[in-house]
Structures are given as C-alpha cells and as structure tokens.
Amino acid sequence: MRLSLLIAVLLLAGCDAFFDPEGSNDRQASVERLEGTWTLTTRSERIAYDGTITPAGGTETRALEVAQEVTCNRDQRLRAEGEETRAYVVSDPAAPSALRTCGLLTVDQDGKRIVFLGLNEDAAGNIVDDGGDRQEWHFYTVLTDGTTDRTIWTLTR
C-alpha cells in the first residue's frame, strides 16, 4: 500500500511536469507588453567565419512607439482590429501624425521571435530579452563572404 502511494505521488508529480506552461494568451500578453513609447538603441556586430566578433558601425538612438491603434499615413487611423497578436510600430513617433512611418509587428506564439510583417517579405529577429521595461532583439544578415552581421535592437523605457 505504501509503495502504491509513493508511486502514485511520483506519477502525479511527473504528469505536472509534462504540461507546457505556455498558454494561448501569452502571445497576446507579449504584444501588449510592447505597447507604449520606447528608447531604441541599435548597434551592429560582425561575426567572422571563425566566430570572432567585432563591432561594426556606431550606435544610434531614437524613439519607437508600439500601439494597437495609431495615426499615420495621411491622417488615416489604423487599428489592428481582431488581431490581438499584432500591433503597429511607429518608427518616428515625434513626427507629425500624417507623416509618420508605420509598420506591423507581431510576436510568434513561442515568444521567441519578433516579426515585422511586410508586403513581400517579413523580417524576423530573435527575442533575447522580453521584459516590460527592457527588450532586446537580434537580427542577422548573412553576407556573401561568409561573415554574419548581427544588428542588436535594445529597447528601454
């Protein structure tokens, strides 16, 4: 009887470990965490064929806004209706509303990628830090000589 109880407890503990803690609302929560205005710092690194990393170019800082509803492009009001997992990203929020540059982004359902949705091609980067006050995204570009450029976006507020 004691052996049965012990095994039963172990089985119950094991079952709990099988279930994926990620829920369906996590993706929506990740996008909501991005909403608001951020200070974006971008810098690049070059990864050589042997793995050596060297800085490439300088560091740039600017503002970035993420919102479910934005005004841009000839005063057109844009809202990601029914798309809780998508949001608009405004790359120049200080500009007059009609002149802003807006795009769509989403976070994948695994919370691993930030995806800028494009008409012909998406740009997907890796989410390295997924905090409410700090985010870090890595975008890779492979060059023809075998080296790789890593562009690091650091968002703080």
Place this chain on the structure above:
Amino acid sequence: MTRSLLLALAVALAVPASAQSGGLALTGGFTRLGYDGEALDTFDRTFSEYYVQRLDGPVDLLPDHVQGLSGGVTARVSDGQFEFAAGYVYARGASDARASFENAEGFRVGTEAIDQSVFLEALVAVLPRVTVGPVIRASLRQSVLRAAWIHPDGSESVGSEYRINGIYRASGGSRFLFEAGGALRLAITDRITVPVRVLFDLPEPGGALGIPLTDYDVQSLNDVFPLDFQRWAADVAALDTEAAVQPEHLEGMRIEAGIEVVVLKF
C-alpha cells in the same frame, strides 16, 4: 481531460454489480512515437548531398521516431477472466538534431509531438497475471518542427536571415489521429501493473488534407518546410505542398510501456 475522466468513470460504474473488481489508476511511462522515416529521409539525404563539401558526413536531422514520457489515468473493470478499460494519456516526444559545418556553423532541427489521447481496451486473461487484447485510441496530436541556424559564435537564430528558419505547425495547431493495436498487461501486485501497447496509425476518414506544416507566425516568409532540400534550394519560391513536410509525415507506429497504480478501488 475532465471529460475523459468522467467517461472512464461512467464506463466503470455502468458495469453490473456482479463484476468482481475495478479501479481507477494513475499511469506513467515511456512512449515511442513513430514518424514516416522513409519520407523524412528524403530531407536528410538531399540536405547532406547539397552540403556535401561542408559537412563531415550525412546528417539525420529528421529521425524516424521520437520518444518521451507519458502519463494519464485509467478506469478498469474485471471479472477475473475479462477486463475492460478506458483511459486518458498525455504523451510528449521530441527530437533535437544538428548538422555542423566546418567553421562551427550549423543547422539545428527539432521536432515535437504532443498527444492527448483517450483509449478503450478489452483484455482477456491468457496466463496468471497476464492479460492481452485489442486497443483503439483517438488522439489530438500537436506537431511542431523548429529549424534554426547556428552562427559561428554559437548563437542560434530562428530569424529571417535564412528562409528555411522558422517554427512550423500543423494547420489549426492540432490534428486527430485514430489508432488501433494490441495491449498486454502484466500484474505485479493487485494494485501495480505494467501495461505495454503497440498501436498503428489508421487512415483518416476522407483521406489526408495534404496541408503541410506551416510557419503561421509570419505572413510572407518561411511558409512551409521542404521535404526535398535540393529542389527547394533551386527555387525557394516554387515549392509546392507535395514537396513539403506534412503532418502525416510525423505520424506512425506508437509503442508505450509504463506502470499503472490503482489509487481507488470500486
């Protein structure tokens, strides 16, 4: 899961009072989920041929099976000779393989299969403590294929620098599987038994949908994962669904074995 439990209890309680014994048991064990190894080998072979100059040898990125742990609950009634059981099982299997190039760059492919199943089995005693019989099973299978590039500094990316990178899933997230096979149950004590099951995937009613695994988190990139890498590399935009990995390729024979502990007798 609640529905499965209620079903199992209803089945058990519906048995006339003359039935000698029954119980509710927790189960846990090992599961081997088969894949269509022949079809998936097409990717391994064509990938290895395409990168033959940069690889040390052929790679096995898409295996013919995955394995992992399973757990669940079973309701069982028996009159000593015949035994009837219904239950719920949660099983997860995963693979993780990597192709390494000479400069430490690499391509990592992982698959994951998660099953939530209900089963019915009817067993007959053939030896003291041993019962055997047929089992049928319906499962909700979630299949995921993850493809990532490893850069020379060791960093791993599922981003868009290579079009094949991505996280691919079945249409709708999950698919129904219907399986049939056999079960053998060895009683260790009156409360502890060892069940072993072998099940085969049955053809789907109406035939397979033919919708390949797709990267649904993007809208214009990384749409499907190729089965023939060389054909895909020749023209990535021309890939059709027949030349892509489909959910059916991640289904096959299931073998499971474990331990079953009766926690409630009735």
